[in-house]
Amino acid sequence: MAIREIDPQEVATLLAQGSVFIDVREDHERASGQAEGSRGIPKAQLEADPAAHVPDHDGRVVLICQKGGRSLEVARTLEAAGYTRLFSVTGGTTRWIEERLPVVVPVQSDDARDFNERYSRHLLLPEVGVAGQQRLQQSRVLMIGAGGLGSPAAFYLAAAGVGQLRIADDDVVDRSNLQRQILHTEARVGEPKVTSAQATLAALNPRTQVQAVAERVTVDNVERLLDGVDVVLDGADNFPVRYLLNDACVKLGKPLVYGAVQRFEGQVSVFDAGRHRGHAPCYRCLFPEPPPPEFAPNCAEAGVLGVLPGVIGLLQATEVIKLLLGIGEPLSGRLLHFDALSMRFRETRLRHDPDCAVCAAGKAFPGYIDYPAFCRAPA
Known part of the structure; x- marks a missing residue:
């Protein structure tokens, strides 16, 4: 199979082998921290045009989200698009943090940080999200x-x-x-x-x-x-x-x-x-x-x-x-x-x-x- 679920500790080995590591959560979810070495590309953006972000269909691609569900969904989408070596981190960022693996905080403006932190629970709702919260703000x-x-x-x-x-x-x-x-x-x-x-x-x-x-x-x-x-x-x-x-x-x-x-x-x-x-x-x-x-x-x-x-x-x-x-x-x-x-x-x-x-x-x-x-x- 092209998809394998892995524990967070296995990621370091894959990164040493040149794997691409992608956090598929939304920008506001990554505001409080993401797994070190990962690149933030929201799920919908990655699924819409995977080749623009990962040109090599045969390279190793490691995917992580919050709990492990979304990363597995993205992996299936990439598999259907012809990618052959896909890995999804079991337990996602939540387990990554629980196991005390290194985390980095993306650089944000003070306004963006305030927006993401203040409205974090709204931003998680698909019916609201970033676009809806911006609509409220206007x-x-x-x-x-x-x-x-x-x-x-x-x-x-x-x-x-x-x-x-x-x-x-x-x-x-x-x-x-x-x-x-x-x-x-x-x-x-x-x-x-x-x-x-x-x-x-x-x-x-x-x-x-x-x-x-x-x-x-x-x-x-x-x-x-x-x-x-x-x-x-x-x-x-x-x-x-x-x-x-x-x-x-x-x-x-x-x-x-x-x-x-x-x-x-x-x-x-x-x-x-x-x-x-x-x-x-x-x-x-x-x-x-x-x-x-x-x-x-x-x-x-x-x-x-x-x-x-x-x-x-x-x-x-x-x-x-x-x-x-x-x-x-x-x-x-x-x-x-x-x-x-x-x-x-x-x-x-x-x-x-x-x-x-x-x-x-x-x-x-x-x-x-x-x-x-x-x-x-x-x-």
Whole structure:
């Protein structure tokens, strides 16, 4: 057979005989160290054009990866391409290190090292990888609210490597916020929430640019806030802002990740009618009119379990990342309910309303309205 599996200790002998030694892992995997004497050529690159890297089909070729699986796959590919003397290191780099064989660290720029180390677990996921992580780094997300929902969402979006978070909130940190708004601390009581959020997230991931906008979202500034962003995360706690965000996102073709909490229950969805007119529902398809205020008290009136916004905010962050990467099945057309007391999730299917005042197919945008007045009107 042209392929033989070998122990790491056998590599030295083969190298002395003039063998070519190739580490087929990705660049980011080799960043923390690779077997001494090996040359880094990622698996896909080597398989695409083996002759460009190893011209001699009859020479000895030793292959190593992390655990031994990928190197064996490459060996089979090379065998099919006519290579006759192939060796795969059993146990890969993991076993190489365990046996205290010499390792070298490739030369990298400080930025590349930071990128590879910080996002190493993302880079291992085929659905993300280097290209996906770079896409996240180039993305812009608008977050409305740096409170209960915005806090956990912002933490994980920054940690995930979203390039720019634009956070809009005109409130200041109050001691009553600290039970659930984990971006803030006791020392920042009285500071603008966006300033507090900016400081917290900069300490977590300096690669993420946080744009602090100490403004309440209104008809006058909503399109400026949405300018250039890829996804909008709704962390608002009132109906006028939710309707305004929905209408602006439909008009401008931005996906809106919705979340809401009250007492022990929360809900999440994705409204993407702006990009999928006539198919995906918008917030108005779910709530054509707001409920009367007495049936929709906010957290200050009804209370909220402190951990509940954490659950819902993390679900929102997950949907944002999926949308940015174009992976998985978003919650568009589905409303996910969570009951913390029973620890149950349930899902409600949402349909596009063909007569929706804002997102009906072929309907021109009707214009912004007086949203506070609309939400005070009898349902």
